[in-house]
Amino acid sequence: MTQATPPFNARLAPFGESIFSTMSRLAVEHNAVNLGQGFPDFEPPAFVQDAATRAVSGGFSQYSRAFGLPKTTHAIARYAEQSIGFAADPDTEVTVTAGCTEAIAAVLLGILNAGDEVVILDPSYDSYAACIAMAGGVARRVRLEGPAFRITHELLRGAFSSKTRAIIFNSPHNPTGRMFDEGECAVVAGLAREFDCLVLSDEVYDEITFARPHTSIARLAGMRERTVILGSLGKTFSCTGWKIGWAIAPAGITRAIRCAHQFLTFCAPTPFQKAAADALDSVCTDRSYLHELRRDYTTRRARMLGILTGIGFECVPPEGSYFILANAQAAGWPDDVTAAKVLVKAGVATIPASAFFDPANPDRRWLRFAFCKQEATMALAQQRLNALPLHEFAKLTN
Template identity: 40%
Template sequence: MTSNAQPQPSAAVPGQRPPAPWQRMANGGGLLDPAGRLRSTVFEEMTALARRTGSVNLGQGFPDFAPPREMVDAAAAALGAGHHQYAPIVGIPALREAIATHQRACYGQELDPDGQIAVCAGATEGVTAALLSLLRPGDEVVLFEPRYDLYGAVVEFAGATAVPVPLLPPAFVPDPDDVRAAFSPRTRAVVLNDPHNPTGTVASRELKELLVELAAEHDAVIVTDEVYEHLRYDGPHEPLATLPDAAERTLTVSSAGKTFSATGWRVGWVSGPRDLVQGVVAVKTYLSHSAAAPLQHAVAEALAFPREFFDGMLADYRERRDVLVAGLGEAGLTPPTPQGTFFAVADVSDHYALAGVDDAAGLAQHWAQTAGVVGIPVSAFASPANQGLYADWLRLAFCKRTEVLRAAMAGLAAAV
C-alpha cells in the first residue's frame, strides 16, 4: 500500500529542471510517486477499499450526521436574504465579531475583530496563508509527527524545510530534548496541532510553554491549528496563544468544519497579532479572496449558540468515543483513550499473527476483507525517517453515528 506521507525533500537533479512548485507541494504532502506523478492519498485508497469491500469507513474524518438544524436554517435564511456577492476579504463583520466574542467567552482572550481576525476558506486556507506569509526559501519549520499532511505540503511549496519531531508512542509525547534540538537560527515557524490529529492527544502545558520559550529565543512564529478545540474530553481547551508571552508571536487557526459537523462549508479563521494577521490577509486575498458569504452569516450565528450546544455535542462525541474504545477493547486491543478530536489510535501488533501480516497497513487491508472495518495506518502521517515508529498503529475515526460504530465494532469482534 502506498503511504500518504512521503519521500525526501524534492531535490534538483543535475542537468534537469528542479521540481515544479506543484511537485514540491505534492511531495511535501506525500502525494508524489517515485516517477514524479501525482498519486492518490491514503485516504482515497482506503475509502475505495471500504467501498469495494462494503466496509464501514472509519478512515476519513468527516461526520456522517447532519450539522445543527439552526445553523442550516441560518444558511438558508442568508441565501434568501440575498447574500450572494463577494464577502469582504477579511470576512463579514458579524462573523469576525462572533469569533472575537467566542474567544473571549471560551478562553478570556481579547481580540480586535478589525485587524486581529481573518476569515478563510476553511482552516486549510488559514494554515496555508499563515505559512506562506512567513516562509522564505531556506527557512526551517518545526513539525511534530505524525502530522496532518497539509503542513508539509505548504512548507515544501514555500521552499522551506520541515524539521520533524516525533511524538513518541504510546503516549505520543515528544522528548523535550528533541524539541530543543529541532530549533535553529533558521527556524521561522513551529506548527502545533492541539488537540492532535491523528493521535487524539492534547498538548501539555509544559510542551506549550517550551514552544513559547523556544519561539521567543529564535524569533519564530507559532502556528497553532486548533480545529478540534471543542472536542476536548478531559478538561477545557487552552489555546497556546493565551499562555504568557505567547500572543505576540502566535497565529491561531480554527474552523467551523469540525465543531459544527460541516466540513464541506469551508469557513475557517485565523487570529493573532495585527502584523501577522496582515500577512495572512495579503496571501489569502490571492487564494480564495473570501469564504462563502451566506455560510459566514450562518457560522456567525452558530458561534453564538448557548453553552448547552457545545456541551451536548461533546457529550455525543464522548459516547461515540467510548463505543469505539470499548469495541476495540473487546477485540483485544488497548487503545489510549483519546483526550481530544474524533480519532483514536491503537497498537494492532497483537493481531498480526492471526492475520498473517506484519504491520498496521497490512492489517488495515485484512480487516477490510474480514471485519468490514477500515482504518488508516498512522505511518501514513509521518515522513520516511519516522514511519517505523508508527508501523504498528492504526487510526480510527469516531465521527460516525453510534449505531454505525457499534456495527463496526461487532464486525471486528466477530472477525478476531
C-alpha cells in the same frame, strides 16, 4: 505522436496520492463502514442548518469582504474571547478562510521565504508538511514516541535554529488525541520565545475534549504577539463540508496572512460565513450546545474504545479530538497499511496512521479510527470486527 511529459511541481512530488485517497477508494469498493475519514456521519444541529438556509436565500450569495463578513470576524473574535479568553480585534486580527486547511496554507504562504524552517511534530496533520513545501519552506520534524506521544525539551530543542520561522502546534492533536499539558505547552512556548519564532496553534478540536477544557498556548506569557490561532467551524458544528475556518493573529502577521488569502480564495463562501456568525453568536449566548457536544462525544469515545479493546486492540485513549489510535502490530499485523487493507476487505475502513508520519519514521504501528459516527455506524463496524477474532484477521495478511 509523443506525449508531453506531464508537468509536476518538484516540491510536491514527495506527497503524491495519499493513503486517504487509496483508503476511500477501497472503502467504496468493499462497501466498508467508514471509520477512516474524520467527518461526522450525522447532520449539523438544526439551528446551524437553519442559519445556512436563511443565508443562502437571504442576500449572502456574492463575494464578501476578502478577510470575511464583518459579522463573522466579530463573531469569531467574541467566540475566542469567551472560549479561550483571547481578546482579538475583529477588523485587524481575524481572517475568515475556506476551512482551517486554507488558513494553514495562507499563513505559511504569507510568512515563509525560501529555505525558512518550520518545526512540526511527527505525527501531524498531513497538510502541514505539504503546505510548508508549497511555500518553499523546509519542515523539521520532531518524532514523538507512542503510545505516550509526549513533548520534551530534549526532543524539541534540536529542531530549532536561527532558520526556524515557526512551529506548528496542534492540541487536541490529530491523530494521537493528545492534549498537551501545561509543561509541554511551556516547552513549546519557551523555544518559540528563545528563537523568536511564531507558533501556528491549530485548535480545530478545541471543543472536543475529554481530559480537561482546552486552553490556548496564546495565553502564555509573551505568546500573544507570536501566536496564530487556527480554528474551524467544521468540527464543532459537524459541518466539515462547509469549509469555514479562521486565523487569528496580531495585525502585522494578519497582513501577511490576508495577502496570501486574497490570492488563494479571495473570500470564504459568503452564505456559510453568515451561518458561521449565527452559529458562533448562538453558542456565545448559550453554551448548552457545546456541553451536549462534549457529552455526546464522551459517549461515542467510550463506545469505540469498548469495541476496539473488546476485540483485543491496545488503544491510546484520546484526551481530545475524535480519533483513537489502535496498535496494529501488537495485534499481530506487520504494519498499519497491511492491517488497514485487510480490515477494509472485512468491511471496516480505517486510516493507517503512517500517513501522518515522516516516511523516514519507522513507526508503523498505528491505525486511526474516527468515532465521529452514529451509533448505527459503530454497531455495524462492531458486528463486522467481531466476525473474526483479531488474531484470525491478522492471519489473513499472509
